[in-house]
Every structure is written in structure tokens, then in C-alpha cells.
Amino acid sequence: MKAKIAYNYYFDYESKIDTWPEGTSIVPHEDHKTSIYDKEKDDYIINDYYFEIYSKNPDSYFCSPSAKTLEEAEKLGYKKFQEYVNCIEHEFERRNYTTGVGYCKHCNLFKSEAFLPSTLCIICKQPTNFCYDSIKNYYCEDHAFENKDEKYLNEKKELELFKEKMKKIKESKFEREKFKESLKNVMHAIADSVSIEK
Ligand SMILES: [Zn+2]
Ligand SMILES: [Zn+2]
Numbered sequence: 001m002k003a004k005i006a007y008n009y010y011f012d013y014e015s016k017i018d019t020w021p022e023g024t025s026i027v028p029h030e031d032h033k034t035s036i037y038d039k040e041k042d043d044y045i046i047n048d049y050y051f052e053i054y055s056k057n058p059d060s061y062f063c064s065p066s067a068k069t070l071e072e073a074e075k076l077g078y079k080k081f082q083e084y085v086n087c088i089e090h091e092f093e094r095r096n097y098t099t100g101v102g103y104c105k106h107c108n109l110f111k112s113e114a115f116l117p118s119t120l121c122i123i124c125k126q127p128t129n130f131c132y133d134s135i136k137n138y139y140c141e142d143h144a145f146e147n148k149d150e151k152y153l154n155e156k157k158e159l160e161l162f163k164e165k166m167k168k169i170k171e172s173k174f175e176r177e178k179f180k181e182s183l184k185n186v187m188h189a190i191a192d193s194v195s196i197e198k
């Protein structure tokens with residue numbers, strides 16, 4: 001089976017390998033590390049390409065080595081993938097990550113949920129990676145609003161303002177009409193921008 005090419009906006013590329021397992025997507029990229037800015041053309045000259053590769057079988061995510069052509073990069077990615085497939089038994093280790101990701105000791109396979117996060121919610125003491133504050137106290141999804149970090153306080157404030165606004169709109173006919181009018185304007189603006197694009 002050929003890999004599904006995701007986000008193929010810039011490259012009209014079709015997978016050249018038909019033995020990827022089902023559920024594999026590959027995302028073509030230019031390698032910006034080796035691209036050179038051409039002053040005259042005001043554009044970048046691309047020298048190398050690589051793929052981001054997501055597979056469900058085995059569950060994996062990695063980047064292929066870079067190569068001069070997309071076809072070559074896909075081949076190199078596939079070779080790396082075969083190392084994962086042929087690993088007899090993955091043995092994951094956290095290395096320096098606390099989020100729960102793991103790398104296989106033998107083939108280097110990256111797995112996003114190999115472990116539970118090693119950080120605990122400060123409130124309920126459950127392993128979580130959901131959010132943390134400026135002094136690196138972690139909060140799970142249920143206790144995220146206990147996070148007194150500015151960013152989360154602002155989000156909380158915005159949510160409350162929005163709720164208040166919606167309540168007003170519900171309760172007052174005048175506010176409802178105003179809201180409808182503003183929606184109409186948004187729809188017109190979208191319609192205009194679409195017809196300009198055409
Ligand atoms: Zn392995
Ligand atoms: Zn919690």
C-alpha cells in the first residue's frame with residue numbers, strides 16, 4: 001500500500017513505495033537547514049528534502065534523513081522504518097523526557113505514549129502533562145483552572161467575559177439583534193473575500 005501524502009500543498013508528490021503498511025502518512029518538507037537565499041530571485045533555493053513519517057503499524061513518528069530528491073528521501077525514510085519493523089522487541093526508555101514519550105533502546109523508535117508522564121498534578125497527584133505554571137507546578141485537565149499562571153488566568157478571564165456576553169445576548173432582544181447584525185457583517189466579509197479569491 002502506498003503512503004498517504006499529507007499536506008502536499010507545495011509538492012505534487014506521489015509515494016513511490018507501495019509496501020508502506022496501512023495507516024502511514026508522510027509529509028514532504030524542504031530542508032531549510034541547507035537552503036540558500038537567492039537575492040536576485042528573492043527566493044530560497046532548496047537543496048534537500050525530507051519527510052515527516054507517521055505510521056500506525058508500528059505506532060511511530062520520525063523524520064527521514066534529508067536527500068537531494070523527495071524520492072530519495074522517501075527511500076531513506078522507508079529504510080529507517082524497516083529498522084523499527086525488524087526490531088525484535090522494543091524496549092522503551094524515557095531518556096530526558098518527562099512527558100511520557102519513549103525511545104527504543106535498540107532501534108531508536110519514538111513512541112509518543114510509551115509511559116505515563118512523570119510529572120504529577122499538584123492538586124490530585126495524578127500523572128499529567130496537561131499544563132504547568134511559571135514555577136513548573138503541573139495541573140491536570142480537571143485542575144487546569146487552579147493554575148494561577150498569567151496565561152491561564154487570562155484564558156479564564158476571556159472565557160468568563162465570553163460567557164457573560166452570551167448570557168447578555170440571550171437575555172436582551174436589543175443585544176440579540178446587535179449580535180445578528182455583526183454575524184451578518186462577518187458572513188458578508190467572508191463572501192467578499194471568497195469572490196476576490198476566485
Ligand atoms: Zn526497537
Ligand atoms: Zn489534578
